[in-house]
Amino acid sequence: MAPAINPREDGPRVFIHIGYHKTGSTFLQKIFLPRHPQLMLVDRREVQKFFLRVGSLSFDPVRVREWLGMRMQEAASLARHVAISDEELSGNIHTGGSGGYLAKEIADRLYSVAPYAHIVIFIRNQFEMIESCYRQYVKKGGTFGIKRYLFHDMPNHRFPQFSFEHFEYDKLIAYYIKFFGRDHMHVFPYEELRENRDAFLQRFFPELGLNPLENLEGWAEITANPSYSFASVYLARLTNRFYGLDPINRRVVLHIPGLYKRCKRFYSAMDRTRWIRRLDGNFSFLDENIRHYIMDRYAPSNWELYRLLSLPLHSYGYPMPPGTKGFAR
Numbered sequence: 528m529a530p531a532i533n534p535r536e537d538g539p540r541v542f543i544h545i546g547y548h549k550t551g552s553t554f555l556q557k558i559f560l561p562r563h564p565q566l567m568l569v570d571r572r573e574v575q576k577f578f579l580r581v582g583s584l585s586f587d588p589v590r591v592r593e594w595l596g597m598r599m600q601e602a603a604s605l606a607r608h609v610a611i612s613d614e615e616l617s618g619n620i621h622t623g624g625s626g627g628y629l630a631k632e633i634a635d636r637l638y639s640v641a642p643y644a645h646i647v648i649f650i651r652n653q654f655e656m657i658e659s660c661y662r663q664y665v666k667k668g669g670t671f672g673i674k675r676y677l678f679h680d681m682p683n684h685r686f687p688q689f690s691f692e693h694f695e696y697d698k699l700i701a702y703y704i705k706f707f708g709r710d711h712m713h714v715f716p717y718e719e720l721r722e723n724r725d726a727f728l729q730r731f732f733p734e735l736g737l738n739p740l741e742n743l744e745g746w747a748e749i750t751a752n753p754s755y756s757f758a759s760v761y762l763a764r765l766t767n768r769f770y771g772l773d774p775i776n777r778r779v780v781l782h783i784p785g786l787y788k789r790c791k792r793f794y795s796a797m798d799r800t801r802w803i804r805r806l807d808g809n810f811s812f813l814d815e816n817i818r819h820y821i822m823d824r825y826a827p828s829n830w831e832l833y834r835l836l837s838l839p840l841h842s843y844g845y846p847m848p849p850g851t852k853g854f855a856r
Contacts, residue, residue: 539602541595541609541644542566542735543637546617547694549659550649550717553752556612559728565737566610567602574613578636588639595640608737617648617699620660621667621775622687630699638706645735646703650696650832651717652845653825658813660689662754665763666794668773668787672764673812687775691824697832704835714836718843756807759794766790822846 544560546552560568577591595609602609616637618630637644651659661673669676677689704712713735720727729739755763771782797803813821825846833840833847841847 539599539608541641542647543644544612544647546614546648547650548614548620549656549663550651551720552614560610560612563732563740565607567605567607568610569598571613574611578633579615583632586636591640618693621664621689627690627692631702634702645711645713646707647713649715649717652843653694653821654813654818656694657821658811659754661812662760664775665760666755667775668767668770669775670764670767670778695828697828697835701835716838716843755794756798756803757810758803759798763794
């Protein structure tokens with residue numbers, strides 16, 4: 528069997544960004560990572576081919592090691608390190624990570640191929656994360672209201688559906704630390720990137736042992752893959768009934784070819800208008816009952832994550848147990 532790759536001895540390091548969804552992944556993949564002179568970003572289609580689009584009984588770590596070895600040789604010839612980025616590696620948000628199985632399976636696959644890789648993961652406070660997921664669900668073709676999207680009684684091993692468990696960050700992060708080690712696990716709150724992008728970008732790469740990027744002027748204004756506004760969500764839930772190609776949509780009246788793409792362009796243009804942006808800033812699909820549920824569901828998980836990594840979760844509004852605010856740094 529081919530030996531597992533050890534970048535400490537074999538040259539270029541390997542950085543693997545695994546998500547989560549809705550934490551600036553598109554910005555990282557299309558704008559940020561490709562511009563760093565020390566990194567060679569691997570094509571996402573290759574990543575999905577070797578890690579995601581193959582069943583558990585067909586996954587061949589030897590074959591994937593050979594592929595990664597070739598990418599490392601290519602990076603070495605350019606005096607760069609290998610960067611892999613795909614938020615699907617942490618599981619899809621609309622399918623609960625394929626019934627909750629995918630995230631652990633992918634972690635095992637990554638470790639079997641590159642046990643000395645550096646793992647990069649972004650998290651987001653669950654109030655905003657869940658709202659963003661719902662808006663993205665409608666953007667992808669969904670028709671359900673938020674309560675039916677979040678709360679259901681369908682078995683998760685039979686139907687693609689949202690899962691609250693998917694955003695219990697402490698479990699997945701602890702699992703990666705168990706194998707890759709604390710020093711190779713790099714966890715960042717998305718809020719740090721969003722609230723002061725320039726400052727975050729200046730320190731992000733040094734924390735990975737790389738040089739900071741220069742000439743960041745204008746990057747703070749770039750937005751990639753934004754979710755729909757509240758107005759677009761309401762309109763799209765109606766027009767999506769005539770779009771029947773996406774498996775997350777279960778209320779289709781009639782599929783009209785081309786309608787979804789035309790509507791999506793219209794909604795995206797509408798969302799860029801000043802008055803929609805102003806109104807959307809004060810709107811939330813989460814009512815008080817949903818917010819209470821999110822608080823109760825995630826406070827224990829976030830407390831465990833704080834104990835594990837001492838991240839400033841309190842400062843960014845993450846659900847936390849009562850009486851723990853004084854522990855925030």
